[in-house]
Amino acid sequence: MSLALALLQAALLVALAPLFSGTIAAIKARLQMRRGAPVWQRYADLARLFRKESILSTDASWLARATPYVVLGASLTVATWVPVLFASSATSFAGDLVMTVALLALVRVLHALAALEAGTTFGGMAASRHMALAALAEPALMLSVFTLAIAAGSTDLARISRAVAAAPHGWLSPSHLLALSAMWLVVISESGRVPVDNPATHLELTMIHEGMVLDYSGRHLALLEWAATVRQMVLFTLVVNLFLPWGIALEPSGAALGTALLAWIGKLLACAIVVALGESLTAKLRLFRVPEFLGMAFLLSLLALTSNSLLRG
Amino acid sequence: MSFPLGEWLPVSSAVNLLAGLFLLSALSAVIQRRVAGAILGYAWNSRALAAIAAVVASSTGERHIWIAAALVLATKGILIPRLLRRTAVRGRAREEAESFVGATTAMLLCGVLVVIGFTQTRALFGASRTILASCLPISVATALVGLFQMVSHRAALAQVVGLVLIENAIFLAAISLTYGMPLVVEMGVLLDVMVGVALLGFFVARIEESFDSADTSLLTSLKG
Numbered sequence A: 001m002s003l004a005l006a007l008l009q010a011a012l013l014v015a016l017a018p019l020f021s022g023t024i025a026a027i028k029a030r031l032q033m034r035r036g037a038p039v040w041q042r043y044a045d046l047a048r049l050f051r052k053e054s055i056l057s058t059d060a061s062w063l064a065r066a067t068p069y070v071v072l073g074a075s076l077t078v079a080t081w082v083p084v085l086f087a088s089s090a091t092s093f094a095g096d097l098v099m100t101v102a103l104l105a106l107v108r109v110l111h112a113l114a115a116l117e118a119g120t121t122f123g124g125m126a127a128s129r130h131m132a133l134a135a136l137a138e139p140a141l142m143l144s145v146f147t148l149a150i151a152a153g154s155t156d157l158a159r160i161s162r163a164v165a166a167a168p169h170g171w172l173s174p175s176h177l178l179a180l181s182a183m184w185l186v187v188i189s190e191s192g193r194v195p196v197d198n199p200a201t202h203l204e205l206t207m208i209h210e211g212m213v214l215d216y217s218g219r220h221l222a223l224l225e226w227a228a229t230v231r232q233m234v235l236f237t238l239v240v241n242l243f244l245p246w247g248i249a250l251e252p253s254g255a256a257l258g259t260a261l262l263a264w265i266g267k268l269l270a271c272a273i274v275v276a277l278g279e280s281l282t283a284k285l286r287l288f289r290v291p292e293f294l295g296m297a298f299l300l301s302l303l304a305l306t307s308n309s310l311l312r313g
Numbered sequence B: 001m002s003f004p005l006g007e008w009l010p011v012s013s014a015v016n017l018l019a020g021l022f023l024l025s026a027l028s029a030v031i032q033r034r035v036a037g038a039i040l041g042y043a044w045n046s047r048a049l050a051a052i053a054a055v056v057a058s059s060t061g062e063r064h065i066w067i068a069a070a071l072v073l074a075t076k077g078i079l080i081p082r083l084l085r086r087t088a089v090r091g092r093a094r095e096e097a098e099s100f101v102g103a104t105t106a107m108l109l110c111g112v113l114v115v116i117g118f119t120q121t122r123a124l125f126g127a128s129r130t131i132l133a134s135c136l137p138i139s140v141a142t143a144l145v146g147l148f149q150m151v152s153h154r155a156a157l158a159q160v161v162g163l164v165l166i167e168n169a170i171f172l173a174a175i176s177l178t179y180g181m182p183l184v185v186e187m188g189v190l191l192d193v194m195v196g197v198a199l200l201g202f203f204v205a206r207i208e209e210s211f212d213s214a215d216t217s218l219l220t221s222l223k224g
Helices: A002-031 A041-051 A062-081 A097-117 A121-152 A157-166 A174-190 A218-243 A254-281 A287-310 B011-031 B035-060 B063-090 B103-125 B135-152 B156-178 B183-211 B216-223
Strands: none
Touching: A002 A041, A002 A062, A002 A218, A002 A254, A041 A218, A062 A097, A062 A218, A097 A121, A097 A157, A097 A218, A121 A157, A121 A174, A121 A218, A121 A287, A157 A218, A174 A218, A174 A287, A174 B011, A218 A254, A287 B011, A287 B103, B011 B035, B011 B103, B011 B135, B011 B156, B035 B063, B035 B135, B035 B156, B063 B156, B063 B183, B103 B135, B135 B156, B156 B183, B183 B216
16 A cells, blocks of 8 residues: 555656646746747657657767666656655655665766767766766755754655654744755756756757757657656655645545645645746856855755754753 | 734744744845845845844734834835945945955855854853744854954945844844843934944945945055
8 A cells, every 4th residue: 555655656756747847847938928838848848759769879888878767767766755745655665865865866977977978078068067066966955954854863755754744833943944945956956947057058058967968869868858857856846845744644544645635736836936936037157156056055054954953942 | 912823833933934034134145246135135134133023022012022123124124225225326336245255165154153153152141941042043143144244345335234234133132132122222223223324325435436446455555
């Protein structure tokens, strides 16, 4: 029963991930007074890419061929233990916060190696940028979730979510607010959004994610893009269900799960609106300013952690 | 008079959240590159302060704290930011607020200052058990951060923002220690701050006029 629930949650995450991306793009288009593509455009894109032939450079080794599958596999694995509807996971034996961060790091390393494979300049540039930013974002991500993990006494994501949901007003504290702000900055950076990366541009000297997947086409590109949307979905779900776990089911009953589903979708929709607003109102940062942006995230997470231990009267 | 949200939001939690907002806005004011951003951070800092005062007023039922909260919102939340912004628009201060230290270093130093503020308050006053337990450490940390803003920036207007941040922090400390000073004192302080900011804005304009720049590090050349 609970294993089926865990798989259902993962399936939800994976199936709805392109929809989330599409929703952000649609809201953004509306804000810019354009009609924009429909919200399910990402599914159509993926379907089209899957039908097309995949071409790889003759210089590329087996690594370039394996990367899309491993990247998607790692993203799907993370999706199995993320608390989506129910704050307890049957697969939490397999991974916790540290494992999540490690798998995200694995994805990054593979992305960077694969970008270097074909030997193009864009790939190498994007890979070096990606690794530099990741080195700054990762500690901030760890520290901000550790703030909650300390209070919950566990690094298991579902248990953290349960602990925050069970403490009725625990979320109303300076450390929680600081950790949430830090987490938000990291998630914006990790999912390649403005002001760190621009998901809408292509062939621009500042691109990061697009630069790394430039040499992929067809099926391989579809897998990588799908994995990227799943990772984005996982990160935003972590934000809403670890930091603001209102409505998450504490009991595996039908009514509670229904409420949790509605709450989850509502919160993600709110996130999509905030992200679209942010992307419309801010300009992309110059690359050399991005370390300051992530430094801010690191500072906030560090302060969250210290105020968590120092301010607890 | 009871707190209308009290049913689902205990007073201490609301104060904690607002105190977090207070610290966050002060940090964002210090880290901004542009003076306009720092002023916006200060405006939010003041609004958080007014909200804390309002929560304290509703939980203690003291009328004079209500009046103080309203005055804080009107002067520090709206009037002073507007005065500062007007000075910024008039002068050349719209350009980047140059700092003596880089943004990353400034952030790390601010982090260190906040931790020092937290630990030292605890060491000096012990852990308090009132609903305002988190306010005193946060006000000390914010005062240190405001002081850092004053010493690290070259632009005169950015230094003024640092000064008013310190003033906000002192107001928060006063509320958290004594549940508000007598109304006459608070009104006097607010009037002083208003006049101070107006005068400082005037001075900044004069400095810009005489030196073609609001960079206070150039003022030492007067010594001859």
